[in-house]
Amino acid sequence: SQQGEEDPQALSIQEGENATMNCSYKTSINNLQWYRQNSGRGLVHLILIRSNEREKHSGRLRVTLDTSKKSSSLLITASRAADTASYFCARIPQPLFGNEKLTFGTGTRLTIIP
Amino acid sequence: NAGVMQNPRHLVRRRGQEARLRCSPMKGHSHVYWYRQLPEEGLKFMVYLQKENIIDESGMPKERFSAEFPKEGPSILRIQQVVRGDSAAYFCASSPTRDRGRSPLHFGNGTRLTVT
Numbered sequence: 001s002q003q004g005e006e007d008p009q010a011l012s013i014q015e016g017e018n019a020t021m022n023c024s025y026k027t028s029i030n031n032l033q034w035y036r037q038n039s040g041r042g043l044v045h046l047i048l049i050r051s052n053e054r055e056k057h058s059g060r061l062r063v064t065l066d067t068s069k070k071s072s073s074l075l076i077t078a079s080r081a082a083d084t085a086s087y088f089c090a091r092i093p094q095p096l097f098g099n100e101k102l103t104f105g106t107g108t109r110l111t112i113i114p
Numbered sequence: 115n116a117g118v119m120q121n122p123r124h125l126v127r128r129r130g131q132e133a134r135l136r137c138s139p140m141k142g143h144s145h146v147y148w149y150r151q152l153p154e155e156g157l158k159f160m161v162y163l164q165k166e167n168i169i170d171e172s173g174m175p176k177e178r179f180s181a182e183f184p185k186e187g188p189s190i191l192r193i194q195q196v197v198r199g200d201s202a203a204y205f206c207a208s209s210p211t212r213d214r215g216r217s218p219l220h221f222g223n224g225t226r227l228t229v230t
Binding site: 043050100101104107 | 118147149155156157158159162169170172173205207212214215218219220221222223224
């Protein structure tokens with residue numbers, strides 16, 4: 001069964017606006033990772049945030065993690081047409097050893113309108 | 115430094131035939147994962163292998179599917195007697211370590227299998 005969900009399922013915004021995607025999960029995690037998938041391509045890793053971290057930045061990306069609510073969010077600031085893609089969160093549960101497979105959600109399809 | 119290479123990119127098989135999907139991990143990576151993706155869905159874990167060993171195959175269907183990662187050569191995902199429901203994109207990912215707390219996965223561009 002799915003270990004969590006991203007929402008919204010689809011998001012369309014104007015170029016230059018900020019995009020926020022959310023990810024919820026059900027079991028305790030060691031870390032949570034965000035990936036991007038362009039149409040017809042493989043996934044590209046964006047950010048890894050550990051369970052003892054609350055916020056992480058990488059360029060125009062900002063990820064937050066609230067373990068009490070079992071949720072994470074990905075914020076893309078000043079969006080560009082090239083940000084059009086599907087975004088997935090993936091969870092590594094606790095304990096880390098013996099649970100090495102990433103569990104992906106269903107993703108958010110982001111469309112940036114030029 | 116070449117990324118994860120998967121071939122073929124597209125594979126068409128008739129029902130009942132065999133499909134062989136190949137994955138060459140990034141240089142220096144000895145850990146390989148296979149995932150399946152249906153249209154408009156997320157990735158579903160199938161199998162995790164290290165050189166010559168299957169570490170976790172909890173996502174593999176019990177019949178017709180097998181995977182290997184030999185000492186030399188690419189990892190192979192084999193689907194025997196394919197059915198229409200096997201039509202999907204199959205992605206391979208690799209990592210230099212087992213530690214998913216430190217090392218993200220590097221994905222190939224997938225093999226799109228169509229069963230007619």
